[in-house]
Amino acid sequence: MANERRKRDWPIVAAVVAALVLVLGGLYASGYYWLAKTVETRIPVFDDSPHPLHVEVLIRSYPSPWLASIYKPAAGIEASFRKRPVWIEVSDEPHSHLP
Numbered sequence: 001m002a003n004e005r006r007k008r009d010w011p012i013v014a015a016v017v018a019a020l021v022l023v024l025g026g027l028y029a030s031g032y033y034w035l036a037k038t039v040e041t042r043i044p045v046f047d048d049s050p051h052p053l054h055v056e057v058l059i060r061s062y063p064s065p066w067l068a069s070i071y072k073p074a075a076g077i078e079a080s081f082r083k084r085p086v087w088i089e090v091s092d093e094p095h096s097h098l099p
Helices: 002-034 065-070 072-082
Strands: 037-045 053-062 086-090
Touching (some): 053 072, 065 086
Parallel strands (some): 053 086
Antiparallel strands (some): 037 053
């Protein structure tokens, strides 16, 4: 009898765990974009060529060091998708970019 109950409960447990993972992942991703002040810029690269080269960089500033540290993995993933560097930094003015 207990074995039948376990067999019936595993889809519910799996659905709850999957929902929890999706909600937490969604909160992480939305916080990555919403909490950051984002600036796109071009930085010159100096080498031996007569014409200076520029690298496009995306800079995300967060209001506290712990936010910057937890979003570094997301910045690495975004950099691999965008094929350009994504820098994470801590802003001097916390939440100055929020409405």
